[in-house]
Amino acid sequence: MVNIEILLRLEKEDDWREVELLTREAFWKKELIEKIGIGCDEHYLVHTLRKSPEFVPELDFVAEVNGRLVGNIIYSKAYVLLPDGSRHDVLNFGPLSVLPEFQKQGVGSALMRHSLKTAARLGYGAVIFFGHSSYYPRFGFKEAKDFNITTNKGKNYPAFMAMELIYGDLEGITGTYHESPLYNVNPDKAREYDALFPKK
Numbered sequence: 633m634v635n636i637e638i639l640l641r642l643e644k645e646d647d648w649r650e651v652e653l654l655t656r657e658a659f660w661k662k663e664l665i666e667k668i669g670i671g672c673d674e675h676y677l678v679h680t681l682r683k684s685p686e687f688v689p690e691l692d693f694v695a696e697v698n699g700r701l702v703g704n705i706i707y708s709k710a711y712v713l714l715p716d717g718s719r720h721d722v723l724n725f726g727p728l729s730v731l732p733e734f735q736k737q738g739v740g741s742a743l744m745r746h747s748l749k750t751a752a753r754l755g756y757g758a759v760i761f762f763g764h765s766s767y768y769p770r771f772g773f774k775e776a777k778d779f780n781i782t783t784n785k786g787k788n789y790p791a792f793m794a795m796e797l798i799y800g801d802l803e804g805i806t807g808t809y810h811e812s813p814l815y816n817v818n819p820d821k822a823r824e825y826d827a828l829f830p831k832k
């Protein structure tokens with residue numbers, strides 16, 4: 633691994649376009665164009681999440697290398713719905729994006745560790761999300777099943793993970809997980825938004 637100097641800071645409005653461009657580069661998959669008519673929808677998701685009530689601006693970090701934006705992580709508020717109808721608030725994150733030419737150099741890990749540490753310092757109790765099950769356990773994530781939490785459809789699988797930031801925060805919290813409805817991206821709107829970006 634090449635050693636690079638990574639600067640982490642909060643995202644500013646001036647970064648929005650650049651962050652969406654890098655998110656698009658990070659997630660774009662040619663195979664998806666045939667299926668859904670677009671290589672990814674995560675740049676549109678970032679665009680909509682920032683304006684949503686669930687968005688957590690104090691955890692919206694970018695990574696810079698030599699003055700260039702190369703990564704971003706976005707958090708939003710989510711909750712576990714308990715059998716008695718009450719909600720236990722948690723954090724969700726994603727997308728986490730690193731420009732392809734800067735991947736595998738520690739940028740993703742730096743964004744994860746810094747944002748998790750900041751979230752803990754700000755008093756957030758736990759993080760639950762969907763992601764690569766071979767990447768995130770290194771940060772302390774476990775399957776949500778271990779905490780007796782299921783998806784909103786009552787399912788569990790390795791990509792559905794959770795971690796306590798405050799010890800015991802998920803103790804006795806058994807229920808279904810609910811994230812911002814924006815994660816259910818409208819493909820037509822995503823395609824429309826993508827048309828504003830350089831053609832790939």
Ligand SMILES: CC(C)(COP(=O)(O)OP(=O)(O)OC[C@H]1O[C@@H](n2cnc3c(N)ncnc32)[C@H](O)[C@@H]1OP(=O)(O)O)[C@@H](O)C(=O)NCCC(=O)NCCS
Pocket residue numbers: 658659726727728729730731734735736737738739740741742762763764766767
């Ligand atoms: C996943 C991602 C954020 C990781 O960031 P990164 O800066 O490349 O990661 P780091 O340099 O901190 O860590 C590198 C490690 O992550 C692993 N890794 C990278 N992408 C991975 C993936 N898709 N699945 C599993 N592991 C992955 C590498 O194999 C490497 O493992 P090693 O340390 O055992 O050698 C980045 O590759 C990315 O933006 N990918 C495309 C978008 C994406 O999939 N985002 C995450 C959605 S859950």
